[in-house]
Amino acid sequence: MDEDFRKAALDYHRLPRPGKLAIEPTKRMATQRDLGLAYSPGVAAACLEIAADPKTAYDYTTRGNMVAVITNGTAVLGLGAIGALASKPVMEGKAVLFKKFANIDSIDIEVEERDPERFVEAVAVLEPSFGAINLEDIKAPECFEIERSLRARMSIPVFHDDQHGTAIIVAAAVRNGLLLQNKPIEAAKIVTSGAGAAALACLDLLVAMGAQRENITVCDIEGVVYEGREVLMDPYKSRYARATNARTLADALPDADVFLGLSAPRVLKAEWLPSMAPSPLILALANPEPEILPEAVRAARPDAIVATGRSDYPNQVNNVLCFPFIFRGALDAGATTINEAMKVACVEAIARLARAEASEVVVAAYGGQAPIFGPDYIIPKPFDPRLILEIAPAVARAAMESGVATRPIADFDAYREGLERFVFRSGDLMRPVFAAARGAGRRIVYAEGEDERTLRAVQTVLDEGIADPVLIGRREVIAEKVRSMGLRMDLDDSVRVIDPAADETLTPLLPLYQGKVGRRGIPPDAAARALRTRPTVAATMLLETGQVDAAIVGGLGEWMTHWHQAFDIVGKRPDVGRVYAMTGVILPAGTLFFVDTHLLVEPDAEQIAEMTLLASEQVRAFGVVPRVALLSHSSFGASDAPSARKMRQALRLIRERDPSLEVDGEMHADAALEPAIRARAVADGRLTDSANLLVFPNLDAANIAYNLLKAAADGLQVGPILLGMNKPVHVMVPSTTARGIVNLSAIAASQTA
Numbered sequence: 146m147d148e149d150f151r152k153a154a155l156d157y158h159r160l161p162r163p164g165k166l167a168i169e170p171t172k173r174m175a176t177q178r179d180l181g182l183a184y185s186p187g188v189a190a191a192c193l194e195i196a197a198d199p200k201t202a203y204d205y206t207t208r209g210n211m212v213a214v215i216t217n218g219t220a221v222l223g224l225g226a227i228g229a230l231a232s233k234p235v236m237e238g239k240a241v242l243f244k245k246f247a248n249i250d251s252i253d254i255e256v257e258e259r260d261p262e263r264f265v266e267a268v269a270v271l272e273p274s275f276g277a278i279n280l281e282d283i284k285a286p287e288c289f290e291i292e293r294s295l296r297a298r299m300s301i302p303v304f305h306d307d308q309h310g311t312a313i314i315v316a317a318a319v320r321n322g323l324l325l326q327n328k329p330i331e332a333a334k335i336v337t338s339g340a341g342a343a344a345l346a347c348l349d350l351l352v353a354m355g356a357q358r359e360n361i362t363v364c365d366i367e368g369v370v371y372e373g374r375e376v377l378m379d380p381y382k383s384r385y386a387r388a389t390n391a392r393t394l395a396d397a398l399p400d401a402d403v404f405l406g407l408s409a410p411r412v413l414k415a416e417w418l419p420s421m422a423p424s425p426l427i428l429a430l431a432n433p434e435p436e437i438l439p440e441a442v443r444a445a446r447p448d449a450i451v452a453t454g455r456s457d458y459p460n461q462v463n464n465v466l467c468f469p470f471i472f473r474g475a476l477d478a479g480a481t482t483i484n485e486a487m488k489v490a491c492v493e494a495i496a497r498l499a500r501a502e503a504s505e506v507v508v509a510a511y512g513g514q515a516p517i518f519g520p521d522y523i524i525p526k527p528f529d530p531r532l533i534l535e536i537a538p539a540v541a542r543a544a545m546e547s548g549v550a551t552r553p554i555a556d557f558d559a560y561r562e563g564l565e566r567f568v569f570r571s572g573d574l575m576r577p578v579f580a581a582a583r584g585a586g587r588r589i590v591y592a593e594g595e596d597e598r599t600l601r602a603v604q605t606v607l608d609e610g611i612a613d614p615v616l617i618g619r620r621e622v623i624a625e626k627v628r629s630m631g632l633r634m635d636l637d638d639s640v641r642v643i644d645p646a647a648d649e650t651l652t653p654l655l656p657l658y659q660g661k662v663g664r665r666g667i668p669p670d671a672a673a674r675a676l677r678t679r680p681t682v683a684a685t686m687l688l689e690t691g692q693v694d695a696a697i698v699g700g701l702g703e704w705m706t707h708w709h710q711a712f713d714i715v716g717k718r719p720d721v722g723r724v725y726a727m728t729g730v731i732l733p734a735g736t737l738f739f740v741d742t743h744l745l746v747e748p749d750a751e752q753i754a755e756m757t758l759l760a761s762e763q764v765r766a767f768g769v770v771p772r773v774a775l776l777s778h779s780s781f782g783a784s785d786a787p788s789a790r791k792m793r794q795a796l797r798l799i800r801e802r803d804p805s806l807e808v809d810g811e812m813h814a815d816a817a818l819e820p821a822i823r824a825r826a827v828a829d830g831r832l833t834d835s836a837n838l839l840v841f842p843n844l845d846a847a848n849i850a851y852n853l854l855k856a857a858a859d860g861l862q863v864g865p866i867l868l869g870m871n872k873p874v875h876v877m878v879p880s881t882t883a884r885g886i887v888n889l890s891a892i893a894a895s896q897t898a
């Protein structure tokens with residue numbers, strides 16, 4: 146980990162408030178009556194129901210969706226026994242992953258107790274609070290007995306993630322890796338580094354899949370685990386002790402098809418790799434530093450498939466691909482345990498996903514590039530939206546078929562739809578856009594380079610590799626702010642600064658700019674002044690002349706003024722009639738897009754159709770399937786007012802031009818968002834769910850609606866995103882935050898990709 150990344154990680158954990166988790170109420174608590182319902186006396190009603198029938202705890206409390214992440218801090222990642230307190234960031238992190246990837250509420254519990262029996266006592270008594278227990282980072286061999294005792298005592302799932310989560314994802318990776326290398330698992334020679342919780346559980350599952358014990362050699366800190374060894378042995382390791390003369394990892398590696406590292410950093414040396422079998426599979430999974438780095442493997446063995454546990458290399462084999470989703474399925478089916486059938490279902494689902502053809506939405510989630518099954522893609526990435534959609538139902542079904550489900554799922558189509566709603570509504574809207582922007586090396590100019598929001602955003606843009614930033618502003622002012630704000634950007638290296646008053650880069654741009662605005666009432670001397678004093682003009686001219694790939698302008702002063710300055714320079718796309726603005730609002734229940742929020746006061750039907758098609762294109766770029774509602778005061782032909790007729794005419798045009806687009810109208814806003822209300826208004830509605838792209842009859846309606854919703858419902862604004870500009874330039878509104886600027890940067894960078 147380099148120093149910059151280490152500092153960024155510490156800031157991430159510390160700011161703006163310490164830690165990564167908070168607890169939020171799910172019920173209103175605004176009035177005296179609410180207080181009475183939630184607390185005394187109302188709460189007693191719920192208590193008495195549960196006392197009479199314990200199963201109703203799933204109806205009246207959070208228990209059914211609540212998982213405890215519990216550790217004693219004895220094997221924290223590959224950092225060793227750093228203790229319960231020091232493990233807390235990892236456990237909070239696991240809880241966040243439960244929430245973000247599977248909408249499971251989770252709390253971390255660090256228990257300062259290394260004695261296995263006392264630890265078991267401490268955990269077992271927590272059963273009433275939780276729907277399931279995720280044991281984490283507890284070292285071998287104690288972890289085996291701890292898990293066994295807890296599973297015997299508790300009637301909710303108890304799952305040691307480092308054993309089974311890891312085993313499941315390793316099994317999927319080995320299955321796909323060997324398939325690519327054309328080797329049957331029965332013949333594969335497997336060598337491990339590590340004989341702990343993760344390694345032994347992986348081997349057990351690989352053996353269940355067909356691997357032969359006589360083909361497996363296990364190594365630990367002492368070297369090969371051989372028959373008769375007495376040092377550092379335990380009954381769990383002994384199961385894999387072999388009659389062999391090999392004593393070190395280097396001795397064990399010749400002719401190995403698979404290296405499975407679940408041990409410690411840098412223990413696999415590149416010079417040993419030539420002895421391995423042709424096309425080896427190298428899983429170097431120690432965290433945070435693997436047993437060997439992929440670049441070293443590639444240099445020594447170009448025919449190898451390599452995976453690590455990290456997110457910064459291809460093939461991240463990490464239990465995050467498993468635990469959120471296997472628990473989702475287990476909780477939803479009310480499973481009393483997570484059994485072998487559920488684990489196998491999980492392996493199959495993960496392995497299948499990497500081999501399946503990617504849909505348009507998945508391609509967007511992978512940054513616009515279809516993931517293709519091959520050496521650099523043997524398993525899906527953690528952000529793949531299909532993980533929850535495939536794994537959770539497969540696990541729930543396996544729980545039902547193996548007889549451990551207490552709340553069987555009656556309608557799997559409805560269940561899947563619910564999961565889809567979670568993925569596509571709460572799934573971080575910007576994720577695919579970031580993926581498309583990342584690493585593409587686009588240059589983005591920021592007109593307001595001295596603005597603190599811009600500087601904060603640019604730091605993130607650099608950290609995330611979204612773009613190479615160019616800042617318009619005075620170098621000494623920017624340098625001082627970078628210093629006083631504690632930012633880490635290097636103005637001599639990673640960021641280019643252009644001082645508009647002095648930088649010679651702008652001089653040759655003047656004649657072109659004068660030519661563009663000379664007949665729009667701006668005389669030559671005013672144009673010369675504007676280029677040097679109006680950062681939006683300077684930034685957009687850099688874009689127009691190809692010195693940067695995108696521009697972010699505005700944010701201070703009138704939005705319209707900045708827009709005009711930018712539009713006068715780059716103009717509109719030749720294939721569109723107008724430029725429009727779409728604004729997204731991220732709300733707790735999902736994201737809504739509004740168009741046209743900023744530009745066209747009274748669009749006609751033709752323009753409504755054009756803005757709808759352009760906006761749908763942009764919504765797809767977010768990895769979201771657009772469902773468009775044309776909004777009106779009129780409901781499906783009820784009014785003959787000109788604005789209602791206009792929306793009906795627009796609907797006809799849109800359907801002619803893109804018959805595949807889900808679009809309907811004209812309709813009321815509540816019908817757009819509520820399928821039940823829509824069903825009462827029209828029998829043959831065409832939208833399959835709530836609309837997510839709302840098209841308004843005029844600017845007032847669109848602008849008022851998005852601002853109102855943003856303010857009243859605490860929405861997070863994305864945009865305005867300009868649609869139809871000839872080059873990627875975006876104009877910030879004054880309320881744009883640093884995060885908003887980062888988002889616009891990713892949108893602009895991905896539009897140039």
Ligand SMILES: NC(=O)C1=CN([C@@H]2O[C@H](COP(=O)(O)OP(=O)(O)OC[C@H]3O[C@@H](n4cnc5c(N)ncnc54)[C@H](OP(=O)(O)O)[C@@H]3O)[C@@H](O)[C@H]2O)C=CC1
Pocket residue numbers: 219220221222223224282283284285306307308311338339340341342343344364365366367377406407408409412430431432433453454462463464465
């Ligand atoms: N990518 C992923 O999803 C996951 C990765 N891991 C990683 O696997 C590693 C082990 O975790 P876990 O099994 O939970 O921990 P354990 O403490 O249970 O096991 C650690 C094992 O590694 C062995 N080991 C330690 N140092 C060395 C060394 N220098 N050379 C060879 N073997 C060594 C230990 O040997 P001994 O038995 O002699 O003490 C032990 O067998 C960690 O780095 C962890 O981050 C774990 C889970 C998931």
Ligand SMILES: CC(=O)C(=O)O
Pocket residue numbers: 221222223282306307431432454463464465
């Ligand atoms: C990923 C994980 O659980 C570990 O490294 O311990």
Ligand SMILES: [Mg+2]
Pocket residue numbers: 222281282306307
């Ligand atoms: Mg772990």
